[in-house]
Amino acid sequence: MIKVFIIGTGNLGTQLCAAIEKSADESVVLVGYRNFSGRIVPTIQAQIFQNELPDCDLVLIAVPDDKIASVSNSLNNAQVTVAHTSGSADINLLFRFKNHGVFYIPQTFSKGRAIDLSEVTLCLEASNESTMEQLELVASTLSRKRKHINSAQRRQLHLAAVYMNNFVNHCYHKASELLENAAMPTELLEPLMLETLEKARELGAENAQTGPALRGDQQTINKHLDLLKEEDRAMYRAITQSIKHTYGKEL
Amino acid sequence: MIKVFIIGTGNLGTQLCAAIEKSADESVVLVGYRNFSGRIVPTIQAQIFQNELPDCDLVLIAVPDDKIASVSNSLNNAQVTVAHTSGSADINLLFRFKNHGVFYIPQTFSKGRAIDLSEVTLCLEASNESTMEQLELVASTLSRKRKHINSAQRRQLHLAAVYMNNFVNHCYHKASELLENAAMPTELLEPLMLETLEKARELGAENAQTGPALRGDQQTINKHLDLLKEEDRAMYRAITQSIKHTYGKEL
Numbered sequence: 001m002i003k004v005f006i007i008g009t010g011n012l013g014t015q016l017c018a019a020i021e022k023s024a025d026e027s028v029v030l031v032g033y034r035n036f037s038g039r040i041v042p043t044i045q046a047q048i049f050q051n052e053l054p055d056c057d058l059v060l061i062a063v064p065d066d067k068i069a070s071v072s073n074s075l076n077n078a079q080v081t082v083a084h085t086s087g088s089a090d091i092n093l094l095f096r097f098k099n100h101g102v103f104y105i106p107q108t109f110s111k112g113r114a115i116d117l118s119e120v121t122l123c124l125e126a127s128n129e130s131t132m133e134q135l136e137l138v139a140s141t142l143s144r145k146r147k148h149i150n151s152a153q154r155r156q157l158h159l160a161a162v163y164m165n166n167f168v169n170h171c172y173h174k175a176s177e178l179l180e181n182a183a184m185p186t187e188l189l190e191p192l193m194l195e196t197l198e199k200a201r202e203l204g205a206e207n208a209q210t211g212p213a214l215r216g217d218q219q220t221i222n223k224h225l226d227l228l229k230e231e232d233r234a235m236y237r238a239i240t241q242s243i244k245h246t247y248g249k250e251l
Numbered sequence: 252m253i254k255v256f257i258i259g260t261g262n263l264g265t266q267l268c269a270a271i272e273k274s275a276d277e278s279v280v281l282v283g284y285r286n287f288s289g290r291i292v293p294t295i296q297a298q299i300f301q302n303e304l305p306d307c308d309l310v311l312i313a314v315p316d317d318k319i320a321s322v323s324n325s326l327n328n329a330q331v332t333v334a335h336t337s338g339s340a341d342i343n344l345l346f347r348f349k350n351h352g353v354f355y356i357p358q359t360f361s362k363g364r365a366i367d368l369s370e371v372t373l374c375l376e377a378s379n380e381s382t383m384e385q386l387e388l389v390a391s392t393l394s395r396k397r398k399h400i401n402s403a404q405r406r407q408l409h410l411a412a413v414y415m416n417n418f419v420n421h422c423y424h425k426a427s428e429l430l431e432n433a434a435m436p437t438e439l440l441e442p443l444m445l446e447t448l449e450k451a452r453e454l455g456a457e458n459a460q461t462g463p464a465l466r467g468d469q470q471t472i473n474k475h476l477d478l479l480k481e482e483d484r485a486m487y488r489a490i491t492q493s494i495k496h497t498y499g500k501e502l
Contacts, residue, residue, distance in 0.1 A: 166462035211417035238489035
């Protein structure tokens with residue numbers, strides 16, 4: 001049996017706690033958690049431990065990147081395995097512990113929105129084989145998909161996730177804003193939003209590209225720039241330029 | 252009965268032909284089509300007419316924007332209703348015809364990929380009421396959703412569609428590229444891609460934003476810029492700047 005302790009109850013930490021508690025596999029249990037506020041999280045059954053660690057095998061750190069070092073330094077049990085959950089922090093941050101690793105979940109988490117982890121590939125890195133086996137076992141109770149990636153790959157993955165989530169979402173927002181400003185409902189473009197995703201999955205995004213930038217249609221591009229607010233032009237220009245560059249449509 | 256003739260057999264024109272021919276409503280029929288190449292399209296049952304128009308009530312022009320004027324000028328039947336299908340061309344391009352309009356479908360079309368139009372809102376504009384009724388009837392055989400929008404709104408809608416489709420797809424592509432360059436499969440981020448869409452639909456994109464730009468986390472932003480190829484930095488910077496501006500995180 002692996003006894004897990006989680007530090008941090010932000011969106012990710014809270015969902016990790018819930019996912020481990022809901023897991024059908026009795027060989028992985030949540031023995032407690034800790035957070036900065038000291039507030040009990042009602043959705044977690046396990047106990048809060050603000051000072052000492054309870055008996056445990058694995059500490060998962062789910063705190064902001066710049067807090068990982070201080071949180072891990074505060075742990076004085078060198079026998080325990082310690083892993084962080086960050087997309088961009090190096091595994092070596094945890095070098096003080098013989099058994100250390102990374103337990104990265106490439107997904108976006110929000111308050112009050114439960115995520116089904118079963119289709120998400122959990123990305124693992126470990127300082128040695130026995131630690132990897134431990135992380136594998138915990139991961140296997142959450143998802144049937146796991147992958148071993150090193151810190152350099154994880155940094156690239158995290159950067160890719162920024163494009164896939166933050167940047168895509170901001171494009172969604174800009175589209176909605178344009179519709180609202182012209183007194184049209186956001187739902188008008190939902191079928192396009194869905195088809196864009198389906199088409200990219202089926203053909204690959206590179207083969208699915210269409211539009212004025214791909215065609216090098218400068219007349220339409222100029223019309224669009226005229227329609228945009230000053231503050232929105234730089235982003236429109238930069239993405240258009242990148243599409244032109246990607247498909248060799250630069251003048 | 253409305254007899255429809257379609258000019259242009261690109262992705263949109265071909266799908267429009269197919270959709271009208273497949274429609275269960277016998278009051279709208281496709282009587283023929285025309286294209287620039289003069290090549291017969293095997294998926295269309297109706298006949299090709301390269302020179303004269305057959306007897307028809309409505310001509311739908313599905314050609315590139317810069318060809319709409321010349322195509323419509325070549326039509327010498329002033330009694331027929333003429334509508335174009337462009338997102339950005341003005342309705343007044345067709346002023347020569349007493350009955351003219353716009354039949355805009357805010358969706359992305361690709362060769363060989365049949366689109367279900369039934370959930371797409373067809374956006375209509377017409378020079379008079381009887382023309383609108385004609386367009387409404389044709390539209391109603393393709394989708395249960397129609398909306399009347401004017402040319403100014405349509406221009407904004409088309410611009411919004413560029414964000415929702417072209418720009419989103421390019422972000423997908425850049426994410427895939429990063430994964431491939433680091434020897435990771437694109438599928439790794441598919442659950443994130445899906446959740447990004449679902450979350451934006453449920454919460455609204457503005458409330459769904461997360462990530463370093465939203466947090467004003469300049470340390471992570473700088474790390475990302477270091478990881479990117481020179482040619483990709485301008486786009487990363489511009490989107491990040493726009494997110495910061497949107498959420499008041501500018502320094």
